[in-house]
Structure formats: C-alpha cells, structure tokens
Amino acid sequence: MIRSRLCDLLGIKYPVIQGAMAWVSTAELVAAVSEAGGIGVIGAGLMPADLMREQIRKAKSLTSKPFGVNLMLLSEHIDQLVEVVLDEGVPLVTTGAGNPGIYLERFKAKGIKVFPVVPSVALAKRLERQGVDGLIAEGMESGGHIGESTTMALVPQIVDAVEIPVVAAGGIGDGRGIAAALALGADGVQMGTRFIVANECIVHEDYKTAVLKAGDRDTVVTGRPTGHPVRILKNRLAKELLRMEAEGATPEEFERVGTGKLRAAAVDGDVDFGSVMAGQIAGLVNKRQSAAEIMEEIMQDAETTLRNIYGRVH
Numbered sequence: 001m002i003r004s005r006l007c008d009l010l011g012i013k014y015p016v017i018q019g020a021m022a023w024v025s026t027a028e029l030v031a032a033v034s035e036a037g038g039i040g041v042i043g044a045g046l047m048p049a050d051l052m053r054e055q056i057r058k059a060k061s062l063t064s065k066p067f068g069v070n071l072m073l074l075s076e077h078i079d080q081l082v083e084v085v086l087d088e089g090v091p092l093v094t095t096g097a098g099n100p101g102i103y104l105e106r107f108k109a110k111g112i113k114v115f116p117v118v119p120s121v122a123l124a125k126r127l128e129r130q131g132v133d134g135l136i137a138e139g140m141e142s143g144g145h146i147g148e149s150t151t152m153a154l155v156p157q158i159v160d161a162v163e164i165p166v167v168a169a170g171g172i173g174d175g176r177g178i179a180a181a182l183a184l185g186a187d188g189v190q191m192g193t194r195f196i197v198a199n200e201c202i203v204h205e206d207y208k209t210a211v212l213k214a215g216d217r218d219t220v221v222t223g224r225p226t227g228h229p230v231r232i233l234k235n236r237l238a239k240e241l242l243r244m245e246a247e248g249a250t251p252e253e254f255e256r257v258g259t260g261k262l263r264a265a266a267v268d269g270d271v272d273f274g275s276v277m278a279g280q281i282a283g284l285v286n287k288r289q290s291a292a293e294i295m296e297e298i299m300q301d302a303e304t305t306l307r308n309i310y311g312r313v314h
C-alpha cells in the first residue's frame with residue numbers, strides 16, 4: 001500500500017487531497033472523499049463567511065474523518081473567512097491565488113495544518129521559511145486559476161528546494177499520474193477534475209456531462225492579460241473571452257463578462273455561457289463513480305503501475 005509522511009501528518013489512509021473547487025467541492029463531496037481515505041477540501045471561492053461556516057458544520061456532520069478548507073486569497077471576504085476557519089477549527093487549510101503568509105501564525109496557534117498552492121520555487125521557499133506544513137505544487141494543466149509552469153517541470157524543482165512535504169497537482173487523474181508524481185519526488189497528489197463527476201458531487205449534471213465528454217484539447221486558458229489566467233472548457237464563453245483578448249479588452253470588460261459565470265455553470269448548468277473550469281486531464285475522465293470507487297481504483301492502479309515499472313527495469 002502506498003503511504004507517505006503526508007498520510008501521517010494529516011491522519012489519512014491515502015496521500016490524495018481532493019482539489020478544492022468553488023461551487024463544486026461542497027460538504028457532500030468533501031465528506032465522501034475523506035470517508036474514502038483521502039482528504040476532501042471545501043472550496044470557499046468567493047462565498048461569504050456564514051455560508052462557509054454552514055459548509056464546515058455540514059461536513060463535520062457527514063464525517064468524523066479529517067477534511068480541509070481552501071481559502072481563495074483574492075476573495076473580498078478573506079478576513080472573515082479566516083476568522084470562521086479559526087473559530088470552527090478544521091484539520092487542514094489550503095490556499096490559492098496568493099501568499100497566505102500574514103495568516104500563518106494564527107492557523108499554527110490553533111494546530112491547523114497549512115498547505116498553500118504555489119506556482120513557483122521562490123514562493124515555495126519563502127513559505128517554508130515562514131513555517132507552512134506542506135506545499136501543493138500546481139502545474140498549468142490544472143483547471144481554474146493557474147501559474148505558468150507545467151507539473152512535470154515544477155514538482156521536482158520544488159521538491160529539491162524544500163524539506164517539507166510536497167503535493168503534486170495539475171494533470172493528475174489516475175493511478176499512472178500518482179505513480180508519476182511519486183517518481184518526481186512528491187509525497188502525494190491533489191486531484192480535482194476527476195472528482196467533479198463523483199456521484200456525491202452536487203455540481204449540475206450538465207457540468208458533469210461536459211467534463212465526461214471533453215477530449216484532450218477541449219480546455220483553453222482565458223484571462224491571461226488580466227494577470228489571472230483561468231483554464232476552462234472551450235465553450236461560447238471561452239470563445240468570447242479569447243475574442244476580447246485578441247481585441248485588447250480592458251480588465252474591467254473582462255470582469256463584466258466573467259463575473260458570476262462559475263456559479264452559472266456549476267449551479268444553473270449553463271455550460272454554454274458559464275465558466276466550466278476543468279483541467280487538461282478532463283479528456284481522461286470518462287465514467288461516473290462514487291468517491292470511494294475512484295479512490296480504490298486510482299490507488300490500486302498506482303501500485304500496479306509502480307510494480308510494472310519496477311519489473312521493466314530489472
């Protein structure tokens with residue numbers, strides 16, 4: 001069985017973090033992933049603090065296993081969200097879209113483990129010095145807001161630069177991806193896209209169908225000129241955003257077209273003009289399963305892959 005120091009640190013069976021997804025990884029999916037031996041993570045996205053408290057309480061009612069909360073640092077509610085997380089006490093906080101340095105002391109004082117998502121070696125080193133518990137090295141294959149480097153290039157460079165556990169993210173959707181991440185020196189993986197289609201995930205059915213239907217070239221990166229590139233499935237919204245980019249639209253114009261579009265896709269099922277965030281690995285996600293079936297399958301396949309590789313080199 002594949003175990004790593006990540007399992008001991010977080011008190012989990014398998015070294016798999018469910019990537020946080022706003023409007024998608026709600027308490028239902030989070031609890032199912034944690035029950036299945038990984039660790040589920042609630043995606044706060046832009047939600048207000050009272051909704052986050054509700055989600056944390058719901059997750060607590062559905063599982064006694066550890067779970068996490070992701071804080072999207074660009075949120076206007078970030079200070080209140082931090083207070084709710086401190087007040088409720090969750091085992092794990094992951095962060096995205098910025099540097100969580102100013103909040104670290106308070107999380108540490110409560111015994112909350114902090115794993116920021118980092119897109120670069122420089123930020124990884126800085127955060128290790130500031131005392132984070134681990135890092136999520138996320139490549140640009142991921143869905144949603146991304147950095148510039150690929151997972152293949154980023155993970156080994158961060159692994160070499162720090163001592164703390166490193167979790168690989170971006171482009172990982174099955175056991176082969178997990179084996180590859182371990183080969184790069186990662187202590188575990190974070191997977192988002194594969195869990196979108198989990199039976200327990202409450203996202204709109206049409207969003208799931210769009211991910212299931214997607215092929216290898218069906219995601220695009222929009223919003224590069226705004227400084228916040230976002231990978232989404234290629235649909236009418238994506239084409240409109242790319243057209244605006246080509247015509248030199250202002251950040252304000254982007255904001256007007258983009259605002260509320262993730263909710264439109266995830267909650268209302270508007271997969272044509274909503275923002276259907278998904279990673280490049282969507283092409284590999286072809287079947288609906290329970291979170292437990294996903295976990296058992298990927299961990300079995302990871303072991304088989306590693307054993308087969310070992311067999312080939314002897």
Ligand code: TUI
Nearest residue numbers: 072096097098099117118119123143144145146147228
């Ligand atoms: O955060 C994500 N993925 C996301 S967030 C999101 S919602 C959103 N809403 C409005 C604008 C943008 C996004 C959808 N998907 N992944 C983690 C991630 N973090 N990817 C990249 C980063 C990142 C980027 C820069 C982390 C740190 C960072 O640091 C800059 C600095 O301050 O040094």
